[in-house]
Amino acid sequence: MIQGVVFDLDNTLYDYEVSHEAAMEALSEYACTKFLITKEIFNDFFEKAKLDIKKQLGNVGASHNRMLYMQLFLEQIGEKPVIYALELYDIYWNTFLKNMKVFPYVYRLFDELRNRNISIFMLTDLTACIQHRKLKEIKLDEYINIIVSSEEAGAEKPAKIAFERLLSKVKYDPDELLMIGDSLVKDIDGAQNCGLNALHFRKEYQNDMDKRSLDFIDEINKLV
Numbered sequence: 001m002i003q004g005v006v007f008d009l010d011n012t013l014y015d016y017e018v019s020h021e022a023a024m025e026a027l028s029e030y031a032c033t034k035f036l037i038t039k040e041i042f043n044d045f046f047e048k049a050k051l052d053i054k055k056q057l058g059n060v061g062a063s064h065n066r067m068l069y070m071q072l073f074l075e076q077i078g079e080k081p082v083i084y085a086l087e088l089y090d091i092y093w094n095t096f097l098k099n100m101k102v103f104p105y106v107y108r109l110f111d112e113l114r115n116r117n118i119s120i121f122m123l124t125d126l127t128a129c130i131q132h133r134k135l136k137e138i139k140l141d142e143y144i145n146i147i148v149s150s151e152e153a154g155a156e157k158p159a160k161i162a163f164e165r166l167l168s169k170v171k172y173d174p175d176e177l178l179m180i181g182d183s184l185v186k187d188i189d190g191a192q193n194c195g196l197n198a199l200h201f202r203k204e205y206q207n208d209m210d211k212r213s214l215d216f217i218d219e220i221n222k223l224v
């Protein structure tokens with residue numbers, strides 16, 4: 001019997017690109033005006049800063065920390081990082097949060113899972129604080145029983161350690177859980193390698209993923 005559903009967050013519950021593009025646009029506009037640089041220079045240096053952080057840190061939650069990108073970007077363009085980094089960080093995330101578009105299936109599925117007494121868990125790459133802010137922003141905070149971020153696990157999906165961290169916090173066996181996520185490698189392979197059931201979310205399922213998920217759960221429960 002499926003007792004809990006484990007959701008990925010980014011690009012599974014909402015459209016990441018819509019938010020990210022709006023946030024980058026606001027950030028670029030601000031930085032170009034403030035530091036008298038062109039959009040091309042902004043893009044070059046920001047991309048360089050991001051790649052540098054990712055190379056330095058590898059597949060851990062902090063590799064997504066925008067605070068580190070802002071700081072390094074400022075250092076690279078010759079500005080004092082501590083004066084501006086927090087401001088840039090806030091411009092990025094405040095714009096991002098304001099532009100979050102939740103997929104239509106999400107509230108219907110969460111309500112139905114709650115009606116059926118199926119627990120809702122989150123297993124998400126990225127730092128804990130911003131993932132909490134996103135979930136509050138889209139008003140899903142009340143539904144979620146347990147959350148594990150890659151910052152907490154120490155590694156990103158599909159690493160076993162991420163799934164094992166979640167399993168250590170929930171009281172169910174892997175085969176009583178269903179992972180739903182948009183990444184075949186991180187979410188689907190990662191979950192199946194640890195014995196969880198898994199269902200792939202694609203953007204074209206955004207209107208009927210609730211039905212697909214409930215049908216999948218019913219199928220598994222029939223076999224038990």
Ligand SMILES: [Mg+2]
Binds near residue numbers: 009010011183
């Ligand atoms: Mg995702």
